[in-house]
Amino acid sequence: MSEKLATTTEGISLGFKQRLAASDQPWFLYGAFVLLIVGFTIANPIFLSSGNLLNILNQTALVTIMACGVGLVIITGEIDLSVGSVLALSGVSAALFMQDVTENWFLGALAGIVVGALVGLVNGVLTARFLIPSFLVTLGTLSVARGIALIVTGTSPVLVTDPTFWAVFAEASVVGIPIPIVWTIVVIAITWLLLHFGIIGRRIYATGGNLSAAKFSGINTRAVKIFVFVFSGALAGLAGVIIAARGHAIRPDVASGIELDVLAAVILGGTSLFGGKGKIYGIILGSLIIGILNNGLVLMGIDPSIQLTIKGALVIIAVAFGRR
Amino acid sequence: MTNQNGSATPMLSLRDIVVNFGSVQALRGADFDLFPGEVHGLLGQNGAGKSTMIKVISGVYKPTSGNVAIDGVEQHFSSPRESRDAGISVVYQSLSLVPSLTVAQNLFLGIEPTIFGLVNTRALNARAREFLDSHNLPLRPDQLVSSLPFAYRQLCEIGKALIKEARILILDEPTSSLSKAEEPILFDAVRGATRKGVGVIYVSHRLSEVVELTDRVTVFRDGENAGLFNTPDVTIPQLVSVIVGEKLAKNVTTSGEGAQRRRSISSEGSAALELSNVSNDVVSNISLSIRRGEILGLIGSIGSGRTELLESIFGVRKLKAGTITCNGHQVNIHRPQDAIDHGIKLVPEDRHEYGLVDDHDIESNMTMAMLPLLKTFGFLFNSPESKAFTTKIVDRLKVKTPSIATKINKLSGGNQQKVVIGKWLGSDTKVLLLDEPTAGVDVGARAEIYKIINTLADEGTAVLVCSSDYDELMQLCSRFAFISDGAISGTADRSQVKDEKDLHNILEQSRERASNV
Numbered sequence: 001m002s003e004k005l006a007t008t009t010e011g012i013s014l015g016f017k018q019r020l021a022a023s024d025q026p027w028f029l030y031g032a033f034v035l036l037i038v039g040f041t042i043a044n045p046i047f048l049s050s051g052n053l054l055n056i057l058n059q060t061a062l063v064t065i066m067a068c069g070v071g072l073v074i075i076t077g078e079i080d081l082s083v084g085s086v087l088a089l090s091g092v093s094a095a096l097f098m099q100d101v102t103e104n105w106f107l108g109a110l111a112g113i114v115v116g117a118l119v120g121l122v123n124g125v126l127t128a129r130f131l132i133p134s135f136l137v138t139l140g141t142l143s144v145a146r147g148i149a150l151i152v153t154g155t156s157p158v159l160v161t162d163p164t165f166w167a168v169f170a171e172a173s174v175v176g177i178p179i180p181i182v183w184t185i186v187v188i189a190i191t192w193l194l195l196h197f198g199i200i201g202r203r204i205y206a207t208g209g210n211l212s213a214a215k216f217s218g219i220n221t222r223a224v225k226i227f228v229f230v231f232s233g234a235l236a237g238l239a240g241v242i243i244a245a246r247g248h249a250i251r252p253d254v255a256s257g258i259e260l261d262v263l264a265a266v267i268l269g270g271t272s273l274f275g276g277k278g279k280i281y282g283i284i285l286g287s288l289i290i291g292i293l294n295n296g297l298v299l300m301g302i303d304p305s306i307q308l309t310i311k312g313a314l315v316i317i318a319v320a321f322g323r324r
Numbered sequence: 325m326t327n328q329n330g331s332a333t334p335m336l337s338l339r340d341i342v343v344n345f346g347s348v349q350a351l352r353g354a355d356f357d358l359f360p361g362e363v364h365g366l367l368g369q370n371g372a373g374k375s376t377m378i379k380v381i382s383g384v385y386k387p388t389s390g391n392v393a394i395d396g397v398e399q400h401f402s403s404p405r406e407s408r409d410a411g412i413s414v415v416y417q418s419l420s421l422v423p424s425l426t427v428a429q430n431l432f433l434g435i436e437p438t439i440f441g442l443v444n445t446r447a448l449n450a451r452a453r454e455f456l457d458s459h460n461l462p463l464r465p466d467q468l469v470s471s472l473p474f475a476y477r478q479l480c481e482i483g484k485a486l487i488k489e490a491r492i493l494i495l496d497e498p499t500s501s502l503s504k505a506e507e508p509i510l511f512d513a514v515r516g517a518t519r520k521g522v523g524v525i526y527v528s529h530r531l532s533e534v535v536e537l538t539d540r541v542t543v544f545r546d547g548e549n550a551g552l553f554n555t556p557d558v559t560i561p562q563l564v565s566v567i568v569g570e571k572l573a574k575n576v577t578t579s580g581e582g583a584q585r586r587r588s589i590s591s592e593g594s595a596a597l598e599l600s601n602v603s604n605d606v607v608s609n610i611s612l613s614i615r616r617g618e619i620l621g622l623i624g625s626i627g628s629g630r631t632e633l634l635e636s637i638f639g640v641r642k643l644k645a646g647t648i649t650c651n652g653h654q655v656n657i658h659r660p661q662d663a664i665d666h667g668i669k670l671v672p673e674d675r676h677e678y679g680l681v682d683d684h685d686i687e688s689n690m691t692m693a694m695l696p697l698l699k700t701f702g703f704l705f706n707s708p709e710s711k712a713f714t715t716k717i718v719d720r721l722k723v724k725t726p727s728i729a730t731k732i733n734k735l736s737g738g739n740q741q742k743v744v745i746g747k748w749l750g751s752d753t754k755v756l757l758l759d760e761p762t763a764g765v766d767v768g769a770r771a772e773i774y775k776i777i778n779t780l781a782d783e784g785t786a787v788l789v790c791s792s793d794y795d796e797l798m799q800l801c802s803r804f805a806f807i808s809d810g811a812i813s814g815t816a817d818r819s820q821v822k823d824e825k826d827l828h829n830i831l832e833q834s835r836e837r838a839s840n841v
Contacts, residue, residue, distance in 0.1 A: 197703045199695040206692050209681030216640070216670065216678045217693035217747065218661040276681060 060291030069232030077275025090240030120233020124226030208275025383407030413490035428452035667754030738769020
């Protein structure tokens, strides 16, 4: 009985604010979500049209896909800042591969994803094996990957001419749903499976929750970290392939700064930067908020510079609220 | 012990303290007095109300009702700061020192003597020297805190409290990380402080040191006073029965039988773990053999290499030379997973740092080490199995928890420790390495943990246990090995050792012998 008492007092002695912050539910996220939808609808009723909503999902696909990868990295207690550049390098690689090596659209796409995974492998090995903080490693590869993309293309866009490639990654639709959204759903499903049913998921949470305890439980924490970086790299690669298909061409300076949207989505989604905490539905919700914000601010005719300012401020607010 | 007779008003007096958290009463009318120059022990199981009382005294909680008075003047602390300003200082287990600064810099942190706004280092060191001398604290002002052994860091922490003119010092489990040899250093400092009129509240689960150090003892049970004793008039068994209540007391005192009973088994059993000439950068030439069903006690002070030896066996530290044989087969252990595969499991000294993910639930923690056994094609499609396993272990080890989805940091120390042990029971455990298995665990849960250990040994597990609690070792072990400076300095059979003092003496002798060679 005395045990029970200790348990209960512990729970109740927390203040209201602390309890909200400690809860896994990203409560402020739901609030923000509803508030944004209501606000933008009032500002411009077009916002709530089914056409626009589908448009939002389509536009957000890239961010959501990459947020799944970066989310896993952050749950292990690391960070991946490089995804925007990896996206560009992967897209460029896929386009060049189809231009110079083979015309096969599938191999082209695969090349893009593999390049992304390789950059992830470098991030993972430098972080987990050589113990360089992932913040620095991925800040470095952010620059290196973008640099290589610029070098191999001579800074000019690369054309993508295969119509099947366009269709499979950007233009087709499945039962009326644009295919980028289908890819997003596939990625979410895989991430969800890994995180909540895969033993790798338990290991990811344990590694981020308490690295030493995970090691002492026989978990190969290095392998876990390398895995999440490779996963994140591969997903950034997929995003690069989608962006190349969408534009029928890819510029090496594409999507610079998108890592801010991705990180904002993950952090808004209640993922703890300290590791060990984070849910896939939070990441999806966070991505949607970013998507709605991007779309709504455009519909309201707000200047892109102001959009950038608002998004940056939002990340800081999210971290301040989400902090334990 | 003249102190409490010397002054009529206590320096600190708490009367009828009630603390309610919602519908739960953590304290239901508890009293506590402290006189100048007195060391007053505060005992009780986890949840008995000790920590709540400490938090009332230190201004963290406001009592629902009751009076707090200092020198007879009623106080209403609404923050820890007000309590500190009134001269009350709590020395927590996790110390608040800056390791990269010197002793003097830490002592005067925030109150440094200055010239023209710059720190006057000479005055700083001189004043620190003077202060340390006057309080008989065996520290040098210019020592870096990071270079100090743990016991001396605690002294520095106490010094920091005294320098800010604390009159009431609260020590919460101060010896849980100290070895027997280091305790006197702390005790001397405490006695030194009381000679200057400081009153000390001493919270500990270790009864032997409470009996040794305190003048009076207050026992809490279920949020109420269960007894107040003059320490010289009370024995440890009496204290135990007051702490746990009458019914439980019998279980606690009989657990020593296991060691006696197993002596016959272990002398003929086969070796489960055999180390021969194991060496690396922390231990040298360790040869040791543990038989199936045997509980071997590994005794040494902090820094002797005891924890490091366990970590070396478990694959956390790499071996340079020597072999480990498990059940007759030589095994190569390069990382913990290898050890686990061979049935060798470690319950680490610091469960929060190495054993558990504190803000994850019981199930995730319990299954953390046995994920490979639960998977099908890499997935936990059989997550009911994970729940079933957790429920089974929770029942078997009697973990007191509302559910297996309860987070670890909501459990008491004893129940947390059961989860750490339970984590290993999913697969065959041939060798169990225990490092301070009952640190921060209350008397009742301690007896249950002893029972678990004994049961595992009865089932054939070989147990190697490190502890600085000699009473614990005497109760559990059938044989002892002594370790100092990373080498085994001797062994002794349980029958050769009369009591805890004897054990301490043998350790000292074997250490001297080893250092003379």
